[in-house]
Amino acid sequence: xxxxxxxxxxxxxxxxxxxxxxxxxxxxxxxxxxxxxxxxxxxxxxxxxxxxxxxxxxxxxxxxxxxxxxxxxxxxxxxxxxxxxxxxxxxxxxxxxxxxxxxxxxxxxxxxxxxxxxxxxxxxxxxxxxxxxxxxxxxxxxxxxxxxxxxxxxxxxxxxxxxxxxxxxxxxxxxxxxxxxxxxxxxxxxxxxxxxxxxxxxxxxxxxxxxxxxxxxxxxxxxxxxxxxxxxxxxxxxxxxxxxxxxxxxxxxxxxxxxxxxxxxxxxxxxxxxxxxxxxxxxxxxxxxxxxxxxxxxxxxxxxxxxxxxxxxxxxxxxxxxxxxxxxxxxxxxxxxxxxxxxxxxxxxxxxxxxxxxxxxxxxxxxxxxxxxxxxxxxxxxxxxxxxxxxxxxxxxxxxxxxxxxxxxxxxxxxxxxxxx
Amino acid sequence: xxxxxxxxxxxxxxxxxxxxxxxxxxxxxxxxxxxxxxxxxxxxxxxxxxxxxxxxxxxxxxxxxxxxxxxxxxxxxxxxxxxxxxxxxxxxxxxxxxxxxxxxxxxxxxxxxxxxxxxxxxxxxxxxxxxxxxxxxxxxxxxxxxxxxxxxxxxxxxxxxxxxxxxxxx
Amino acid sequence: xxxxxxxxxxxxxxxxxxxxxxxxxxxxxxxxxxxxxxxxxxxxxxxxxxxxxxxxxxxxxxxxxxxxxxxxxxxxxxxxxxxxxxxxxxxxxxxxxxxxxxxxxxxxxxxxxxxxxxxxxxxxxxxxxxxxxxxxxxxxxxxxxxxxxxxxxxxxxxxxxxxxxxxxxxxxxxxxxxxxxxxxxxxxxxxxxxxxxxxxxxxxxxxx
Numbered sequence: 001x002x003x004x005x006x007x008x009x010x011x012x013x014x015x016x017x018x019x020x021x022x023x024x025x026x027x028x029x030x031x032x033x034x035x036x037x038x039x040x041x042x043x044x045x046x047x048x049x050x051x052x053x054x055x056x057x058x059x060x061x062x063x064x065x066x067x068x069x070x071x072x073x074x075x076x077x078x079x080x081x082x083x084x085x086x087x088x089x090x091x092x093x094x095x096x097x098x099x100x101x102x103x104x105x106x107x108x109x110x111x112x113x114x115x116x117x118x119x120x121x122x123x124x125x126x127x128x129x130x131x132x133x134x135x136x137x138x139x140x141x142x143x144x145x146x147x148x149x150x151x152x153x154x155x156x157x158x159x160x161x162x163x164x165x166x167x168x169x170x171x172x173x174x175x176x177x178x179x180x181x182x183x184x185x186x187x188x189x190x191x192x193x194x195x196x197x198x199x200x201x202x203x204x205x206x207x208x209x210x211x212x213x214x215x216x217x218x219x220x221x222x223x224x225x226x227x228x229x230x231x232x233x234x235x236x237x238x239x240x241x242x243x244x245x246x247x248x249x250x251x252x253x254x255x256x257x258x259x260x261x262x263x264x265x266x267x268x269x270x271x272x273x274x275x276x277x278x279x280x281x282x283x284x285x286x287x288x289x290x291x292x293x294x295x296x297x298x299x300x301x302x303x304x305x306x307x308x309x310x311x312x313x314x315x316x317x318x319x320x321x322x323x324x325x326x327x328x329x330x331x332x333x334x335x336x337x338x339x340x341x342x343x344x345x346x347x348x349x350x351x352x353x354x355x356x357x358x359x360x361x362x363x364x365x366x367x368x369x370x371x372x373x374x375x376x377x378x379x380x381x382x383x384x385x386x387x388x389x390x391x392x393x394x395x396x397x398x399x400x401x402x403x404x405x406x407x408x409x410x411x412x413x414x415x416x417x418x419x420x421x
Numbered sequence: 422x423x424x425x426x427x428x429x430x431x432x433x434x435x436x437x438x439x440x441x442x443x444x445x446x447x448x449x450x451x452x453x454x455x456x457x458x459x460x461x462x463x464x465x466x467x468x469x470x471x472x473x474x475x476x477x478x479x480x481x482x483x484x485x486x487x488x489x490x491x492x493x494x495x496x497x498x499x500x501x502x503x504x505x506x507x508x509x510x511x512x513x514x515x516x517x518x519x520x521x522x523x524x525x526x527x528x529x530x531x532x533x534x535x536x537x538x539x540x541x542x543x544x545x546x547x548x549x550x551x552x553x554x555x556x557x558x559x560x561x562x563x564x565x566x567x568x569x570x571x572x573x574x575x576x577x578x579x580x581x582x583x584x585x586x587x588x589x590x591x
Numbered sequence: 592x593x594x595x596x597x598x599x600x601x602x603x604x605x606x607x608x609x610x611x612x613x614x615x616x617x618x619x620x621x622x623x624x625x626x627x628x629x630x631x632x633x634x635x636x637x638x639x640x641x642x643x644x645x646x647x648x649x650x651x652x653x654x655x656x657x658x659x660x661x662x663x664x665x666x667x668x669x670x671x672x673x674x675x676x677x678x679x680x681x682x683x684x685x686x687x688x689x690x691x692x693x694x695x696x697x698x699x700x701x702x703x704x705x706x707x708x709x710x711x712x713x714x715x716x717x718x719x720x721x722x723x724x725x726x727x728x729x730x731x732x733x734x735x736x737x738x739x740x741x742x743x744x745x746x747x748x749x750x751x752x753x754x755x756x757x758x759x760x761x762x763x764x765x766x767x768x769x770x771x772x773x774x775x776x777x778x779x780x781x782x783x784x785x786x787x788x789x790x791x792x793x794x795x796x797x798x799x
Contacts, residue, residue, distance in 0.1 A: 008560050044701065045708055047653050047683040051660070052701060072556040073701040074657050076724075077573075077735035079541075080566050093730055096752075099658035115450050143661065162668035169665075180658060180753055245478060245530025256502075263505050352449050355480070355498050355509060366480055368496065378568075383480040383498070391533055417657050420556055420698070557735075558700045565734055573734030575727070 022058060022066060035060055044073045050147065050409060051416030055393075062401050067394040071387075075420040082380040086346030087113055087187060090377060094367075095181045097382055098418030100143055103129075103136040104360040105382070106185040108367040111266060112356035113187045116349050116371055119321050124312040125189030126268040131202070131305045132175070132184060133267075134298040138209065139168045140361040141291050141298075145216065148288070148410035152229055157219065164212055167205055174198050187347075188322040189315030202306060206299050213295045221292070227285065234396040234408045235283035244395070245388045248363025249290045250412065254282030260359035267358075272304045284404075287411040294361075321347050346375040355383075362386050362413055384418035428453040431473055431508070438472075439464045454509040459521050462512055466497060466524055475499035475508055478528045483538035484511075487568035491515040493542050497524070514544060523549035541566035639771075645689075645715065646770035649763075652688035653681045654708070656695025659722035662753040663694045666763075671756035678763065685711040690766070692759075693739050696724035702737045709743050717770070719762055720745045723752045 023037050043054040052073035058066035078097050082090040094109045095102040107129060114121060121129075146161030169179040175194050176182035184190055220226050238254040251258055259276045261269045277293035279286030315322045319338040328335040341347075349371040357366040363385030370379040389412060396412075397405045425448045432455055436443045442461035447454040457465050469475040480498040491513040499508045514521060523546035525531045535546045536555040543564040546552055554561060563570055599606045613619045655663055666673045673679055682688040685708045697705055709718065718739075723729035725739045726748040739745055746769065749762035 013559075044704055045654065045685075052656055052704075072554075072558070073698060073704065074696060075556040075698045075700065075735050076657075076696050076731050077565065077733040078731065080570075080572060080735075081731050081733050083568075084572055096658055096730060099661060118450065143664075147664075158664075158667075159669050162665060163670070166665070166668070166670045179755065180662065240529075242477060243529045245528075247479075258502055263502070353454070353484075353496075353509075354450060354452065355496075355507070357479070357507075364479060366498065368480070368482055368484075368498075370484055379484045381480075381482040381484075383482065387533060387537075388480075388530055391530065556700075561699075571734070572732075574732035574736075575738060577727075577732075 026060065026065065037065060050414055053409075053414065053416055053419075055405075057402070057405065059402070064397045064400055064402060064405055067397055067405070069390055069393060071390070071416070071419050073420065074416050076417075078421045079380050079382065083377060086375050087349060087377060088342070088346050090380060091186065092181065092183050094380065094382065095183065096417065097421055098360065098362070098365070098384060098386065098415050099180070100140045100415055101136055101360050101362070101365075102181050103132050103185060104358060104365055106183070107133060107267070108356055108358050108360075108365050108382070109369070109380070110185050110187050111358065112354050112367045112369040113349060115354050115356055116352055116369060117187070117321060117347070119188050119316055119318060121189055121267070121316060122313045123268065123310045124193075125314050125316075127305045127309050128190050128194060128314060129185060129267050130269065130272070131302050131309075132172070132190075134301045134305070135168055135171060137361045138295050138298045139165055141295050142168075144291060144361075144413045148413075149220065151406055151410040152226065154220065154223070154226070157216065160212075160216065160219075164209065171198070171202060171205060174201060186315060186322065188318065189313070191315070193314040199306060199309075202302070206303050206306075209299050210296055213292065213299075217292060221289070226288075229403070229407050230284040230288055230411070232281070233284045233404050234400050235281055236392060236396050237282060240395055241282075241392060244392045246363065246392050248359070248361070248385050248389070249287055249294065250363070250389055250392065252276065253279035253286035253290045255280060260357060260364060264357075269301075271308065272301045274298075274301050274304075284407055284411040291361075291413075348373060348375050349377070357383070360385055362415065362418070363389060382418075382421060384421065386414045386416075386418045387421075390414055390419055424448075424451075425453075428455070428508075431455070431469070434472065435465055435468055438468055452507065452509065454511055456511050456513070459512045459514050462495075462497075462510070463522050463524055463527065465510060466499070467527060469499060469508065469510070470527075474501045474503060475506070477502055478524070478530050479507075481524075481531050481534035481538060483542040483544055483566070485542060485566065485568045486513065493519050493544050495521055495538060495544060516543075519544045520547055521545070522547050523552075525549055540564070543567070642771050646767045647677050649678050649689045649717075649767070649770075650680050650682045650687060651678055651690040651692050652685055652708070652712070653683050654691055654693060654705075656693070656697065656701070657724070659694035659724070659753040662756055662759060663692060663721065665756040666759050668756075671760055673760070673763070676764070676767065685709075686713060688712055689716055691716070691718045692721050692763075693718065693725040693745075694721040694753075696722075696729060696731065697737050697739055698735050699737055702742055705739075706742050717746045717766055718743060719747045719749060719759075719766060721749045721751075721759055721762070722754055723750055726750065 026035060038059045040057050040059055042057060044052040054070040056068040056070065057064050078093055081093050085093060091106050091109060095105045097105050142161040142165050146158040149157030172182055173179050175198055176184040238256050241251050241254050247258060255278060257276045257278045262276060274297045277290045279290050323342055324335040324338055329339060351371055351373040353370045355366055355368045357364050365385055366383030368381040369377055372378040393412060396408050428446055428448055432443045432446045439461050442457050442465050443455060444458060445456040477500040478497060479500045482496050484494040484496060486492050486494055492515060494511055494513045497510040499510060521544055523535055525535060533555060535549055536552060538544050539546060539552055540554040540556050541564055553559065665671060667679060691709055720726040720739045724736060727738050728736050729752060747762045747766045749759055751758050
């Protein structure tokens, strides 16, 4: 069989990549001294790439000269699948996008649909949402901390962080029945009120969590190895970050206190008092410190939400959007009809387009929903923060060592499920 | 969000600076959208950034308006961090001529996002430094998120189609 | 009718049958008994010993794809501790790994990569499809996902979205039992996968 004909166009193009322009550029910078560049492929199967991320690094010795991320290895067609399902059924599909912050995915979609429907979310539901969102934020930061420390060599951090994570997942299981991808947020509120005992268990957790976070800080914050690996490594200034559209802890580490919870509060965030941790230099150590500090702030928010939890319905009373309570089905004909319509067809959303954004643990998570008046969305697009933040990797690591590349990837906190959708 | 009046002022200024740019304005659920002519996208975004302060481009995404023509739309979500204002700029291109000027030289964040719109919808961005498929394999044919692209998938395996479904050899 | 006596060959099946009968009756003595015991226990137990060793020292490959990978990390974590069974040595290189836990959705771009990694693993190797997305299509029945059965043989499917760490543990222990009972497990026959062994240039494939 002829060798050439079995090669795809893709392979032919890959083999035609030449590095001479870059080599010439470096040679010109050095006044004529030529050097050989090596292109290395990291991933998609690699223990340190936080998921299936493929990086094409061009190296001069150990220094990274150019970086090209190649994504799409976990592309799931979530946005297209969402067009085939009723709005209610889109929630579990969209939840599995950024798989560490599933409550945020559900929240942003529900928020978008609620805005389209002009549906009021009751206060109790908003507070419950805030509690679960902040618990999810803590959990996401814990997984980030555990896996990043693992990358840097502090292996025991992994077990400590996952111990706390198990407690949080127990709480999620308590309130919704599922550890991950809980489908707890529904359009109009939450699916069920919190059971008896949840508050006590949650108070136990928020009593111990700051102490545990102090333990992590003791282990890591002044650790010489961590400081050497993260301090002053791969900084990126605020202007470049803003140009790249980066938000979240990365932007806050560079000094810009942009946080949607404070700037454009949603779901009763304006009722709570919390601070925004902000870094100074924008290097890897600041990114690490900002996320660690955010854990404390989230605990504060949960405590305030729990203390001020109002009585009331946990989902909107509008029967055209939310299912009626089961006891009504026995007595009221309208309730039965609403239930039937909602379960079979789903609620209809008036035509329009909306973009709704919240602050996820990685940055601005946005959801664009276009509805054409039927019971299925015509377009759902999730603006994932990691997808946009990934573009900042190349400017960050140019000129740094490979080990710094690994540390920077860890501090960037990319979640490939969100990047690839 | 700029309110209705603010939106009309912005649209008016855009129309005077760049004639023929603004096609329509929409103020829906307290959110402002300006629909522009595709040829004017770079100018309009530059204008909005310099004159009106929308310095952050948060999202570039595509929409398929099948069966209405012009069919493919591209939305640009702008954000003014100083005044916490959002503005959506949208444009629509027909399927026959899906070319839009790339805004990547002015807004580096649009790099991967325009590639995604190209990959999923087929809108080509002129002037993009590296317009290749980003999520699908490089040699994939078709643009998956168009409304007339089939959803695909495997048939659910039951006993009656167990033997004929691919993946099982007997 | 004439009765004929035929000598029984030592080592033949009939001879061993008679020896076993004598053993059960308690009629074997001395040297005969010792030799018989030696022989029978060696031949049947060696395989079982090897299988026991293999099943208790599986090296899984670090192959986290999506959400199920987080639950796989929970299996390694302290509450559901996979190290109890000896499987905590996750090897990053497929050359050193035995078990591929496909945790997460396999997209069409990733499928050839998974297949390549699976091919690079050395015999004997096993695969667990963790979660609904890799076993069947899961939540996403669309153009972008491939069920793992389509391109590689899977030994255990663990359902769930994502499966609890305890469920994954149950699946892994089931696999362990399968290996202990029958190391071959006949998957090459089941999946008609003869010829998928990696063959070095110049040598012959084993058992093909």
